[in-house]
Amino acid sequence: MYLHGTSKVNDQGHLEIGGVDATQLVAEYGTPLYVFDEALVRQRCREFVDAFRASGLKFQVAYASKAFCVMAMCRIVEEEGMSLDVVSDGELYTALQAGFPAERIHFHGNNKTVDEIEMAIDAQIGCFVVDNFIELQLLNAIAGDKRQKVKVLLRITPGVEAHTHEFISTGQTDSKFGFDLGNGSAMRAIKEAASLSNLDVLGVHSHIGSQIFEVEGFRIAAEKVAGFAVQVRKETGIIFPVINLGGGFGIRYVEGHTPLPVAVYVEAITEAIKENFGNNDYPLPEIWVEPGRSIVGDAGTTLYTVGTTKDIPGVRKYVAVDGGMTDNPRPALYEAEYEAMLANRATEQSEEVVSIAGKCCESGDMLIWDLNLPKVSVGDILAVSCTGAYNYAMASNYNRIRRPGVVFVKDGQSDLVVKRESFDNIIGNDLIPARMKQVSTTR
């Protein structure tokens, strides 16, 4: 397993993250457990911020909180001076409760509800990224009722298909997101938005997909957005002070994944903006981006305990852990690949090829196929790397399995930032109708 950030094998032959022995974390918090290398999260934040600073352009790096949104994470993002992108009232609530400055929050989504819009306007968030014509009118009306003017970016689909899994690619024309550039919707949307008195149009937003390893898609998106901005200026006189190019920067999950250093992505984007706007005599806009996965992905490791094994001679050996698709649905959803190691026997040679099964009642609940490991025993601790993004965030209670806790580790210290769910959390919202026999249980 590739060791990211501060992860290393210590003198005891154990995996250590943030200066804390994984076996110690397991003893203290149990498994499954999400462990975040806080130093690596902060390093990634700084790589983005520093690279933008070096460009000389004005910028905002908005962490896409959908990747992993808990209050402690919002605190880190705030401390690192970044902005925050939310896509639901739940994410917004989390950020506000964590004391995140509202003016640095951007609200996304293709179906924001009236309640969500009201909540966000009341909180005085920094900007709405408007997705469609219905939202334009709704937002204008609600802002009017509240006698407020709200800042908006319009999300456009630039027609760029990034090389990524079909379900996580969003910039192409046939997408549920945004105003299409090719068919004229984007221009109509700008004109309509400009005519609505409670909206202040800052510019446009484009997001071409996720887990992207090349700069080409970003370059083309920047070029298309610039072309559109120039056209808008020609037809309406409107000049965009802000361009948002979304997120999507890839990370290394397994061998063969070849992400570029953050600075290379940022330089490609800022150069493309300078070139395409500057060459058209367009005032250089402020550049916003929304990295999610690339901020937290490789900083996360999930620790599991091996519970059972099943050897089918000549076919396969299954090793079952005490989590699975409930804490990491990505293999089942996207055939996502992961690397893993035995955290308690980190120096031992590989001796067998096994497949890691989850504990859900579902054949598709497999975490990793054909993994080389030392001879696995019941009770071993399996560490799966790169689980920081879209794992806790997409975890479920399928089979009424309790979601694991989350720990941040840094400089030899561990802090619980999300408690493991309790049985009370599991049945906390259940109600037994009065017409049914009531039970009294001691909880």
Ligand SMILES: Cc1ncc(COP(=O)(O)O)c(C=O)c1O
């Ligand atoms: C609009 C938008 N911004 C940002 C992101 C974050 O993407 P990533 O986690 O790939 O950086 C996403 C998700 O793909 C998104 O849909």
Ligand SMILES: N[C@@H](CCCC[NH3+])C(=O)O
């Ligand atoms: N959930 C996806 C990424 C979605 C990106 C959000 N627009 C993943 O785990 O890879």
